[in-house]
Amino acid sequence: MLSGKLNDRTGNMQSHQYQPLRFTGNGGEYFRIWIVNLCLSIVTFGIYSGWAKVRRNQYFYRHTYLANANFDYHGNPIAILKGRIFAFVLFAAYSITIRSDLIEGLIVLVVIMLIMPWLLVSSLRFRLHNTSYRGLRFSFHGETGEAYISMLLWPLFSFFTLGMLWPFAHQRIASYMRENSVYGNVFFKFAAGVRRFYKLYGVVLLITIVNVFIAMTITRVMIRSGALHIAGEKVYMVNVAVGISALWAYIGLLLVVAPYFISRMQNLLWNQTKLGSHIFTSEARARELFVIMLGNVVLITLTLGLFKPFADIRLARYRLERIGILLDGDIDQFTSGLQGEVAAIGEEVADMFDVDIAL
Secondary structure (H helix, E strand, C coil): CHHHHHHHHHCCHHHEEEEEEEECCCHHHHHHHHHHHHHHHHHCCCCCHHHHHHHHHHHHHHCEEECCEEEEECCCHHHHHHHHHHHHHHHHHHHHHHHHCHHHHHHHHHHHHHHHHHHHHHHHHHHHHCEEECCEEEEECCCHHHHHHHHHHHHHHHHHCCCCCHHHHHHHHHHHHHHCEEECCEEEEECCCHHHHHHHHHHHHHHHHHHHHHHHHHHHHHHHCCCCEECCEECCCHHHHHHHHHHHHHHHHHHHHHHHHHHHHHHHHHHCEEECCEEEEECCCHHHHHHHHHHHHHHHHHCCCCCHHHHHHHHHHHHHHCEEEEEECCHHHHHHHHHHHHHHHCCCCCCCCCCCCCC
């Protein structure tokens, strides 16, 4: 399968070597980190959350390998805490004003929307600058003005067109984020057009409609058959029927639509991404993701949430290990060359981005 894809996408199978991502995280190890993070965050009323995020990210990054070398995370807990305090203040300001005065609440909401693209760009810069592979850091070079077009203007147009422009907006956001991401001094490239996004969202919409129709049909059959009773009387109340339909629809969305959308979107984004002449691939499958997500939901419920860290590990392992890269040449030569070039021009963004916006 990979050979076929390589022929179709490069036309030169001999020059590329496939290297999959490998994840070595362990549920038992991560559970100890997770439970300590949870307890200390509660005891400190959230102050420890910055350190908790650093510990969590370092565990996942350091257990993710490509070509026998792992990634790393260098985030500053104080910077993360500052970002979370800022986000909390914004949320609190909106929550308080919207309850006391609708107009003031809407004004605060508009202000939040106007600064949101800047916040997202700051967060992207922080996240990538604090991510490294083989000692070489990533970075984000997107312009704030372009972010306002991709992350505010197009989503607003989507809202006013009742979602019809959302696939276009999503494509513009994905393109902006990926084509402005850099490893060393090499930019990522993103080739997925708008048509691919509309096709995926069209299938998701069709599945959702079928799911809702099935939910309504099941509810109608149960009511008419007398399966639903209260004190011996049949239930014909509209609100009960709507509630049952909503429950069935939610279960369908969680266990059918979500795995399909997550797997197909991952494949769409990574199969159309390059780093120089190196080509990324993704082969996530909806049915396999469905089994993992269903098992996670059941086990988290049965253990009253204690299975959550194990579920995170299971999901991360599956999604990461379905991603690989078709290397055009030797990865050691590629990274060594970049390290020399970056060292020559200096680190442009060393400590400029010291706030991680927790959205």
